[in-house]
Amino acid sequence: MPGLREPSHWLVLIIVLVLVFGAARLPMIAKNIGQSMKIFRKEMKDATAPDPNNGDAPDDTNAK
Template sequence: MNIGWMEILIILLVVIVLFGAAKLPELARSMGRSMRIFKSEMKEMKNENGNDKSDKGSHKSKKDDQIQADTIVQTDAIIVESDSTKAADTTDKPAADPTPKSK
């Protein structure tokens, strides 16, 4: 099932009639971008599959990942707690004596 020159010409004429001559460059650009993105994603997927097969021994286990995530969360909690205590220490002291002095 080969497409000849006449079929290609008919398809081009139909595209011109449907989309108009003004929108054809924009349509071609968007198709080119889509194809470029599709090709790069396919290449990335192939690279990931190849790396998964060769690097099975070097990947961390889920338990190691969870331990690392817990450590990060605990560290962040300590930092936030120390920042909040510093802020509380500075806000406890009034700037001036709130009671009015009688003469």
């Protein structure tokens, strides 16, 4: 399945987005998507980090 590699594909996509959402709402939508991605990345980083208050931290008592 071909991706959006051709400039004509991008042009058609932009025209459809402007027709569907209107030119005034597109910057607001882009800002909201950016904020959502920032929150998502932060939550994923927090979820993968061990929580020292929860006992998830590696235990070094058996190290010699």
